Amino acid sequence: MEPLRIHQGLVCPIDRTNVDTDQIIPKQFLKRIERSGFGQFLFYNWRFDDDGNPRPDFPLNAPEYKGASILVAGENFGCGSSREHAPWAIQDFGFKVLIAPSYADIFKNNCVKNGILAIQASEEQVQTIMKKAKTEGYTLTVNLEDQIVSDNDGFTFHFDIAPYPKEMLLNGWDEIGVTLNYEDKIKQYELAHG
Amino acid sequence: MQTPKNIIQKIWEQHVVHQEEGKPDLLYIDLHLVHEVTSPQAFEGLRMNGRQVRRPDLTYATMDHNVPTRERHIINDPISKKQMDTLKQNCQEFGVTLADINHPDNGIVHVIGPELGLTQPGKTIVCGDSHTSTHGAFGALAFGIGTSEVEHVLATQTLWQAPPKTLNVKVNGRLGTGVTAKDLILAIIGKFGVKFGTGYVIEYTGEAIRAMSMEERMTVCNMSIEGGARAGLISPDETTIEYLRGRKNVPQGQAFEEAAARWKALATDEGAAYDTVVEIDAAEVEPQVTWGTNPGMCIPVTANVPNPNDFEKPSEKDEINRALEYMGLEAGQPISSVKIDHVFIGSCTNSRLSDLRKAAEVIRGKQVAPSVKAMVVPGSFSVKLAAEKEGLDQVFKAAGFEWRDAGCSMCLGMNDDIIPSGERCASTSNRNFEGRQGKGARTHLVSPEMAAAAAIAGHFVDVRKFTAQEVM
Numbered sequence: 001m002e003p004l005r006i007h008q009g010l011v012c013p014i015d016r017t018n019v020d021t022d023q024i025i026p027k028q029f030l031k032r033i034e035r036s037g038f039g040q041f042l043f044y045n046w047r048f049d050d051d052g053n054p055r056p057d058f059p060l061n062a063p064e065y066k067g068a069s070i071l072v073a074g075e076n077f078g079c080g081s082s083r084e085h086a087p088w089a090i091q092d093f094g095f096k097v098l099i100a101p102s103y104a105d106i107f108k109n110n111c112v113k114n115g116i117l118a119i120q121a122s123e124e125q126v127q128t129i130m131k132k133a134k135t136e137g138y139t140l141t142v143n144l145e146d147q148i149v150s151d152n153d154g155f156t157f158h159f160d161i162a163p164y165p166k167e168m169l170l171n172g173w174d175e176i177g178v179t180l181n182y183e184d185k186i187k188q189y190e191l192a193h194g
Numbered sequence: 195m196q197t198p199k200n201i202i203q204k205i206w207e208q209h210v211v212h213q214e215e216g217k218p219d220l221l222y223i224d225l226h227l228v229h230e231v232t233s234p235q236a237f238e239g240l241r242m243n244g245r246q247v248r249r250p251d252l253t254y255a256t257m258d259h260n261v262p263t264r265e266r267h268i269i270n271d272p273i274s275k276k277q278m279d280t281l282k283q284n285c286q287e288f289g290v291t292l293a294d295i296n297h298p299d300n301g302i303v304h305v306i307g308p309e310l311g312l313t314q315p316g317k318t319i320v321c322g323d324s325h326t327s328t329h330g331a332f333g334a335l336a337f338g339i340g341t342s343e344v345e346h347v348l349a350t351q352t353l354w355q356a357p358p359k360t361l362n363v364k365v366n367g368r369l370g371t372g373v374t375a376k377d378l379i380l381a382i383i384g385k386f387g388v389k390f391g392t393g394y395v396i397e398y399t400g401e402a403i404r405a406m407s408m409e410e411r412m413t414v415c416n417m418s419i420e421g422g423a424r425a426g427l428i429s430p431d432e433t434t435i436e437y438l439r440g441r442k443n444v445p446q447g448q449a450f451e452e453a454a455a456r457w458k459a460l461a462t463d464e465g466a467a468y469d470t471v472v473e474i475d476a477a478e479v480e481p482q483v484t485w486g487t488n489p490g491m492c493i494p495v496t497a498n499v500p501n502p503n504d505f506e507k508p509s510e511k512d513e514i515n516r517a518l519e520y521m522g523l524e525a526g527q528p529i530s531s532v533k534i535d536h537v538f539i540g541s542c543t544n545s546r547l548s549d550l551r552k553a554a555e556v557i558r559g560k561q562v563a564p565s566v567k568a569m570v571v572p573g574s575f576s577v578k579l580a581a582e583k584e585g586l587d588q589v590f591k592a593a594g595f596e597w598r599d600a601g602c603s604m605c606l607g608m609n610d611d612i613i614p615s616g617e618r619c620a621s622t623s624n625r626n627f628e629g630r631q632g633k634g635a636r637t638h639l640v641s642p643e644m645a646a647a648a649a650i651a652g653h654f655v656d657v658r659k660f661t662a663q664e665v666m
């Protein structure tokens with residue numbers, strides 16, 4: 001996994017609440033047995049019409065958001081199915097940072113495992129970003145080390161993140177490798193609990 | 195005296211392998227359930243790193259999401275077939291027990307776990323599936339995980355988890371006649387919203403919960419995730435113990451009595467505290483129907499579809515407008531006037547024997563409306579056999595239902611069971627998201643009884659009146 005320290009990127013707004021993982025990646029694309037290549041299916045039913053043509057009004061199809069790497073969305077993002085195909089698709093499409101007022105628990109965990117930083121911001125901060133992102137070629141700089149988001153006009157805020165996911169993201173660690181350092185403890189537990 | 199504890203705290207403490215400042219706890223996992231959709235990349239990860247499955251004996255796999263329910267051996271979709279073959283190969287290679295499509299124990303992962311007695315009070319249970327919360331009905335701490343976590347559990351039998359906040363959903367009083375566990379959980383989500391449980395583990399308590407059978411409790415816990423909670427559980431009692439007695443994977447004889455005593459001791463102590471408590475009055479709950487595109491968008495069958503103009507927040511208005519448009523409904527129209535094209539009785543929420551019995555009672559001797567296609571998909575092989583032994587298949591078939599093989603089926607339409615775009619389904623499943631049952635499909639979540647009554651009437655009806663009319 002690639003470490004993530006400071007990231008600067010174009011912001012793409014999805015102005016909807018309760019975006020569920022069935023929308024992020026519809027079920028017909030869950031049959032692949034690989035981890036890669038899901039980006040082309042991201043938000044498939046919102047991005048493409050019944051004939052497979054791009055819907056021009058969906059932000060991900062708009063030329064001004066081409067190359068966006070920061071996605072901003074409404075509350076409870078990633079609710080529903082636990083499918084990790086959702087963060088795989090988000091990442092494969094090129095997004096590295098998400099900003100929303102809240103996320104579903106499983107989705108948020110899945111993001112960390114894939115090196116995606118899911119920032120929890122206030123409703124007002126999200127609305128501000130949403131507005132700015134709709135009008136200009138709007139970029140943000142995200143500094144994970146200092147937990148700060150800022151733009152070029154002086155808009156800036158601090159965000160919270162628990163120490164463990166922060167460390168994982170900053171270092172891009174393989175979590176299983178980390179856990180295997182505790183193998184003695186796992187063995188002890190197993191002995192004690194039959 | 196010790197501080198009283200709730201069951202969530204007790205199970206947690208018993209499973210901490212390692213604790214350290216600034217880190218989540220390293221939690222031991224007692225049972226890992228695996229299915230074909232969320233596991234291939236995890237096994238591949240093990241292979242790439244030369245790792246093994248640490249405890250194949252605590253790992254159990256089944257095929258359910260892709261399984262065809264008409265003729266289960268004919269898998270038309272080559273990609274579905276590949277996913278199922280991959281699971282088989284992985285289980286062979288890593289020594290994991292698999293109930294494949296020919297195995298008598300096969301079925302939906304959340305139906306067979308309890309049936310086989312793998313699900314037990316006090317266990318930590320995970321599966322790469324968000325409805326793992328179902329197993330909480332037994333007083334187990336059971337939650338869904340992503341594929342990276344599946345790989346982590348396969349390799350280490352543990353997970354890093356921050357201790358959850360605890361939430362007591364207290365259900366006061368008793369449910370009325372004709373009002374089911376499904377109506378209760380829908381009403382809870384309708385009342386408190388689709389994210390009230392985020393960051394929490396729920397314990398359901400109160401008289402109505404105590405009065406429920408295990409199968410009803412599973413329906414309630416199943417949909418905890420629809421309220422945002424990864425896990426929802428119920429303290430074990432005699433009902434739990436009697437359900438488990440004699441099942442395949444539980445201790446037998448004296449060992450069972452000892453286990454039962456341990457299990458009962460897990461129940462929440464008198465006076466234990468929670469981070470949050472919410473209450474609902476069971477007697478107020480009516481049969482529910484969802485009208486929108488998330489499970490919180492539900493109303494009593496006696497009510498009208500909401501009008502966006504009655505809401506103040508622009509984001510709420512937007513969400514309701516979008517949902518009405520997708521669902522093809524008019525603001526303010528009575529939900530009972532909505533005609534349906536399909537009925538699906540099945541899924542890990544409502545496909546157990548008692549669900550099928552109750553639905554069969556409603557339709558016995560009647561005919562499915564000519565405009566409706568209706569099907570029943572039992573949750574497992576064993577549910578199917580048991581239902582056939584009682585002749586329920588005949589009741590359904592005589593009424594014009596299709597009687598299918600076990601699997602997830604139309605709950606998410608990964609096999610061939612899909613609702614065509616623009617058509618409307620009364621479904622006993624758990625998610626009414628856009629496109630869930632097929633692109634453009636319109637899903638209304640209901641109880642098995644309400645689904646059965648709608649099949650006969652061709653539109654939503656209050657099952658309480660429906661049954662009463664017949665008695666007269």
Ligand code: SF4
Pocket residue numbers: 258259302303304323325541542543601602605606623624
């Ligand atoms: S029945 Fe539906 S919700 Fe349950 S495991 Fe299968 S697909 Fe998931």
